[in-house]
Structure formats: C-alpha cells, structure tokens
Amino acid sequence: MASFKNFLNKQVTIEISGNSNVDGILIEVGNDLLVVFNGENFLYIPLLHIHNLSESTLEESFGVVPSLQELEHEKDELSLRKVLTAAKGIFVEINLSNNRSFHGFITTIMNNYFVFYSPIYKIMYISLQHLKWLTPYLTEKTPYMLSNNLLPVNPSNIPLARTLDVQLNKLIGELVVMNSGENYEYIGKLSSIDSNFIELTTSRGESKLVGLRHLKSIFIP
Structure with missing residues (x-):
C-alpha cells in the first residue's frame, strides 16, 4: 500500500463506485480499506470500490482531525473485517450506493455478509461486496434521536448461515425487499435460489430473476 501511503495526511479526492466522490484528509491506510476524514466524520472506504484517488485541488479546509476514538484500537492492523468487528454495537451509517445510506448498528458478521439493525428497516442482511463506506457516529446521539428502549440490544434470534446465499434459502416463501426497493422489481x-439467481414472484404473480451478485441488501418488511 506504499502508493496510497504517499497521500497520508493530505487532502484527497476519491472516486467511488456509483459515480460518487469523497473529499477529505487521508488518515489511515489498511490492508483492504482507507480511512478519510471529511470534516465531520471518518469514512472507512473499502479499496474494492475505489476507482481513483488524487490529491485534492479544493482549497477547503477540513479543520482539526479528531482522534479515531471509537475504533482506534484496531489501527495497528487495519482491515475491513476488523473495523466491522470493532463497530459492532456502535451506531454507524453505512452506504451501499450514491443515494442509499442506512443508520443503525451491526449485530453479526458472517463470511460474505453482515446483519444490520435499522430502526426503519429492522433486520437487514448486507452484502460485504457492496459496502461502499462505513461511518461511526462520533457523538452519543442515536439514530433519529430515538430512546434506547427503541433500539434493542439483541434484535433477532434467527439462526445465521455462514454465507448469504444459504441464509437467503431460509427466507424462501417470505415477502422481501431487495436493494431497499430502489426498483419495484426488487420487491416480491x-x-x-438457484445457479446464483434469485427468483422473485412480483405483486402481479410474475416471475423475476435477479442475479445474486447484484444483491446489496435484503430485509423482510
């Protein structure tokens, strides 16, 4: 990661999958992710989704960078899995596309997905492959300023499989919303599930096949 380390403590512009740009100060370089401070929050960005990175031409100042207090014990060997593990139980914002963010907390991390509790969507299964970035809350605020009794510590007792495709087999017959319902064809x-494709039955009884590798998130409404 020597090439990325040349940009440490500099203001950078990063293009992320989904035609999204992030501007900030490059704080840390890990095995498979970068940490950027954008003036308000730390963004943990997987290298998988970085299209390009360059020194910023913006004259904007991002002020004094606070300590990586929430996850700083993971700084020595920074990796996405270690960050996700350290973030369990901490309120975070996760981004799956340039216009889709969710607020809540991570409950469990499996091989290729993690379980996320959102006060809005409840239990969500999130594909690790599609996580664009993660931001831990830097204050004691809760999502939507909800009281703690509305944010359960153990929100689900559903047994979990190691991989997402096997977990989805447990949802056969259930009404599901995929990819946040950004397209009505993802609701049904x-x-x-067969040969890496998910078969959905739409509201009008039609059959729709969706590629499993394009699945970003799924929840039961």
Whole structure:
C-alpha cells in the first residue's frame, strides 16, 4: 500500500463506485480499506470500490482531525473485517450506493455478509461486496434521536448461515425487499435460489430473476 501511503495526511479526492466522490484528509491506510476524514466524520472506504484517488485541488479546509476514538484500537492492523468487528454495537451509517445510506448498528458478521439493525428497516442482511463506506457516529446521539428502549440490544434470534446465499434459502416463501426497493422489481416473494439467481414472484404473480451478485441488501418488511 506504499502508493496510497504517499497521500497520508493530505487532502484527497476519491472516486467511488456509483459515480460518487469523497473529499477529505487521508488518515489511515489498511490492508483492504482507507480511512478519510471529511470534516465531520471518518469514512472507512473499502479499496474494492475505489476507482481513483488524487490529491485534492479544493482549497477547503477540513479543520482539526479528531482522534479515531471509537475504533482506534484496531489501527495497528487495519482491515475491513476488523473495523466491522470493532463497530459492532456502535451506531454507524453505512452506504451501499450514491443515494442509499442506512443508520443503525451491526449485530453479526458472517463470511460474505453482515446483519444490520435499522430502526426503519429492522433486520437487514448486507452484502460485504457492496459496502461502499462505513461511518461511526462520533457523538452519543442515536439514530433519529430515538430512546434506547427503541433500539434493542439483541434484535433477532434467527439462526445465521455462514454465507448469504444459504441464509437467503431460509427466507424462501417470505415477502422481501431487495436493494431497499430502489426498483419495484426488487420487491416480491422470494420463491427460489438457484445457479446464483434469485427468483422473485412480483405483486402481479410474475416471475423475476435477479442475479445474486447484484444483491446489496435484503430485509423482510
């Protein structure tokens, strides 16, 4: 990661998958992610989604960078999995596309997905492959300023499989919302999973196949 380290403590512009740009100060370089401070928050960005990085031409100042207090015990060997593990139980914002962010907390991390509790969507299964960035809350605020009794410590007792495709088999027959329902075709009854495709039955009883590798998130409404 020597090339990325040349940009440490400099203001950078990063292009991320989904035609999204992030501007800030490059704080840390890990095995498979970068940490950028954008003036308000720390963004943990997986290298998988970085299209390009360059020194910023903006004259904007990002002020004094606070300590990585929430996750600083993971700084020595920074990796996405270590960051996710350290973030369990901490209120975070996760981004899956340039216009889709969710607020809540991580409950469990499996091989290729993690379980996320959102006060709005409840239990969500999030594909690790599609996580664009993660931001831990830097204050004691809760999402939507909800009281703690509305944010359960153990929100689900559903047994979890190691991989997302096997976990989805447990949802066969359930009405599901995929990719936040950004397209109405991603809402329906999960009918089957076969050959890396998910079969949905739409509201009008039609069959729709969705590639499993394009699945960013899924929840039961």
